[in-house]
Amino acid sequence: MNKFIIFPVSMLFFISGFTSLCAEKKLPGYTDTPIIPGQKWRVHDAKRPRPEIVKVGPSKTLGAKPPKGAVVLFDGTDTSKWSHNKWKVENGYMEVTRKSGSLQTKQKFSSIKLHIEFATPKEVKGESQGRGNSGVFLCGPYEVQVLDSWDNISYADGQCAALYGQFPPRVNACRPPGEWQTYDIEFLAPKWDEAGKLERKATVTVLHNGVKVHDKRQMIGPSGHRNVRPYKKHGPGPIQLQDHGNPTRFRNIWLVELKE
Numbered sequence: 001m002n003k004f005i006i007f008p009v010s011m012l013f014f015i016s017g018f019t020s021l022c023a024e025k026k027l028p029g030y031t032d033t034p035i036i037p038g039q040k041w042r043v044h045d046a047k048r049p050r051p052e053i054v055k056v057g058p059s060k061t062l063g064a065k066p067p068k069g070a071v072v073l074f075d076g077t078d079t080s081k082w083s084h085n086k087w088k089v090e091n092g093y094m095e096v097t098r099k100s101g102s103l104q105t106k107q108k109f110s111s112i113k114l115h116i117e118f119a120t121p122k123e124v125k126g127e128s129q130g131r132g133n134s135g136v137f138l139c140g141p142y143e144v145q146v147l148d149s150w151d152n153i154s155y156a157d158g159q160c161a162a163l164y165g166q167f168p169p170r171v172n173a174c175r176p177p178g179e180w181q182t183y184d185i186e187f188l189a190p191k192w193d194e195a196g197k198l199e200r201k202a203t204v205t206v207l208h209n210g211v212k213v214h215d216k217r218q219m220i221g222p223s224g225h226r227n228v229r230p231y232k233k234h235g236p237g238p239i240q241l242q243d244h245g246n247p248t249r250f251r252n253i254w255l256v257e258l259k260e
């Protein structure tokens with residue numbers, strides 16, 4: 001290549017590099033996933049607006065005592081209600097031990113009111129879905145996402161308090177990493193008639209740090225990653241806390257079974 005060709009070619013590389021540096025940073029999320037039924041967004045849509053951030057103080061239900069008749073799932077020391085005891089237990093909390101597996105309750109539940117406290121890692125590591133990720137699964141497959149969404153952008157339907165892959169929370173009511181946060185959840189289990197026809201979808205109300213972020217939200221189906229899953233008839237299911245590889249902590253977990 002003679003010098004008359006080398007100069008314009010190198011200029012082209014310079015200009016294209018400069019242009020991509022100036023381009024807007026790509027937002028986390030996907031552009032090739034299915035459209036969520038009844039919505040205009042794709043599952044984990046990169047373009048879906050992120051919920052407005054609201055400033056919240058410590059939750060009023062922090063440290064709430066289980067009412068009479070409640071099922072205490074974790075009181076700070078006793079892990080006997082859970083499928084294994086490989087998570088770290090100290091100072092009144094359980095902490096996800098990477099690759100030890102998610103925790104499931106031995107007992108199965110249908111409709112419940114659940115109180116649970118969690119803290120994402122104080123030492124901030126990773127970004128988007130890699131930061132403080134865990135989850136609270138209800139009746140088996142219905143996930144209320146746990147994530148460090150404090151100064152951490154991810155796709156809207158995967159941020160903290162999202163009904164994962166379906167509904168972002170109404171607002172971002174997160175507390176900073178390392179601080180204790182609350183979920184007060186009312187979950188109405190899906191119902192099928194005798195013929196197997198769905199009569200009621202899984203219906204979820206979530207208060208995140210005392211702020212109502214879902215109000216009787218009807219889930220589209222079981223939670224899924226990058227997909228939409230149809231309902232399949234099932235009975236009571238366990239509560240599950242997800243091991244997503246991040247040392248997220250949980251404490252003061254109890255529920256009241258709702259008689260219907």
Ligand code: MG
Nearest residue numbers: 133134135146
């Ligand atoms: Mg999760």
